Amino acid sequence: xxxxxxxPRVVFELFGWKCTETVVMGxxxxxxxxxxxxxxxxxxxxxxxxxxxxxxxxxxxxVNNTVRSNMGEDMMAYAPYIGALLLYALLGSLxxxxxxxxxxxxxxxxxxxxxxTFAMITYTKIKYHGFGGYIKGFCSPIGFMxxxxxxxxxxxxxxxxxxxxxNVAGGMVISGLVYGALGSLxxxxxxxxxxxxxxxxxFQVGIPAVLSVYFDLFSGTIQAYxxxxxxxxxxxxGKD
Amino acid sequence: MEKAIVLGxxxxxxxxxxxxxxxxxxxxxxxxxxxIESIARQPxxxxxxxxxxxxxxAMAESTGIYAFVVALIxxxxxxxxxxx
Numbered sequence: 507x508x509x510x511x512x513x514p515r516v517v518f519e520l521f522g523w524k525c526t527e528t529v530v531m532g533x534x535x536x537x538x539x540x541x542x543x544x545x546x547x548x549x550x551x552x553x554x555x556x557x558x559x560x561x562x563x564x565x566x567x568x569v570n571n572t573v574r575s576n577m578g579e580d581m582m583a584y585a586p587y588i589g590a591l592l593l594y595a596l597l598g599s600l601x602x603x604x605x606x607x608x609x610x611x612x613x614x615x616x617x618x619x620x621x622x623t624f625a626m627i628t629y630t631k632i633k634y635h636g637f638g639g640y641i642k643g644f645c646s647p648i649g650f651m652x653x654x655x656x657x658x659x660x661x662x663x664x665x666x667x668x669x670x671x672x673n674v675a676g677g678m679v680i681s682g683l684v685y686g687a688l689g690s691l692x693x694x695x696x697x698x699x700x701x702x703x704x705x706x707x708x709f710q711v712g713i714p715a716v717l718s719v720y721f722d723l724f725s726g727t728i729q730a731y732x733x734x735x736x737x738x739x740x741x742x743x744g745k746d
Numbered sequence: 747m748e749k750a751i752v753l754g755x756x757x758x759x760x761x762x763x764x765x766x767x768x769x770x771x772x773x774x775x776x777x778x779x780x781x782i783e784s785i786a787r788q789p790x791x792x793x794x795x796x797x798x799x800x801x802x803x804a805m806a807e808s809t810g811i812y813a814f815v816v817a818l819i820x821x822x823x824x825x826x827x828x829x830x
Contacts, residue, residue: 513822576797665808665811665812668808668811668812668815669804669807669808669811671815672811672812672814672815672818673811675818676814676818679818728800731800732800732801732804735797735800735801735804736801736804739801
C-alpha cells in the first residue's frame with residue numbers, strides 16, 4: 507500500500523542522507539530542554555526566591571528520590587541520565603499536542619534509547635561481577651539454560667523499544683483514523699462545508715481533542731515514566 | 747487480483763492479530779484491582795504499590811504491543827506484497 511503509511515515524512519535530503527521529521531523534532535526537543543535548563547537554573551539562591559527555582563528543585567528532587575528508592579544510594583550517578591531520558595521521552599511524546607510529530611513515534615528513536623539502556627545493563631553486570639562472572643551469568647542456574655538467557659537478554663531492550671513506540675505510534679494511528687472517519691461521517695450527513703481546497707467538517711471540531719487528551723497527554727506521560735522506570739529497574743537488577 | 751487477495755487477507759490478519767489485546771486487558775485489570783485492594787488496606791504504601799503496579803502493567807502490556815506491531819506491519823509495511 508503506497509502512500510498510506512504513517513511513517514515520518516522526509517523533510518530534506520542532503521547528499522543521499524534523508525533527514526526525516528523525527529530528526530528535526532528531536533533537535534527541537536533538545537533545544538527546548540536546553541533552554542528550559544538554562545532558564546530554570548539561572549540566578550540560583552540558597553533560599554529559593556523565584557518560582558522557577560522552586561520548580562527546578564522540585565524536578566531534581568523527584569528524579570533523585572525515584573532513583574534513590576529504585577537503584578539504591580550507590581547508583582546515584584545515574585540520576586542525571588534518568589532525568590534527561592525522562593524529559594526527552596516526555597517532551598518527545600507531548601510535542602504532538604501542538605500538532606507536530608512525536609519523536610517517540612519512530613522506532614529508531616526508541617530503539618536507540620533502549621540500546622543505551624542495554625549498554626548500561628551490560629556495564630553494570632561486568633562492573634559488579636567481573637567479565638568472567640558476566641559470561642557465567644548466562645549459564646545460570648545450569649548450562650542448558652544458555653539459549654533462554656540469551657533470548658531474555660535481547661528481549662529486554664526489544665520489548666522496551668516496542669512498548670514506547672507501540673503506545674505512541676498506536677495513539678497516533680488511532681487518532682488519525684478517527685479524525686478521518688469523523689470527516690467522512692460529516693460529509694455523509696451533509697455537515698461538511700467546502701471552501702476551495704479546505705473543507706470544514708462539523709464533527710471534526712472538539713471530538714478528536716478527547717482522544718488527544720488520552721493518547722497524547724496521559725499515555726505519553728505514563729509511557730515516558732515507565733520507560734525511565736524500567737531503565738532504572740533493569741540496570742539496578744544487573745547488580746545481583 | 748492476486749494483489750487484492752493478499753491485501754484483503756493482510757487486513758483480516760491485522761484484525762485477528764489484535765485479538766491479542768484481550769489478554770493484556772484482563773491481566774492489567776487484575777493487577778490494578780489488586781493494587782487498589784492493597785492500597786485500601788494500607789493507604790500509607792500507596793507510592794510503592796503504584797510504582798510496582800506500573801512496572802507490572804507495563805510488562806503485561808508487552809504481548810499486546812507485539813500484536814499491535816504485527817498489525818501495523820501488516821497494514822503499513824506489508825512484506826507479502828513485495829513477494830508477488
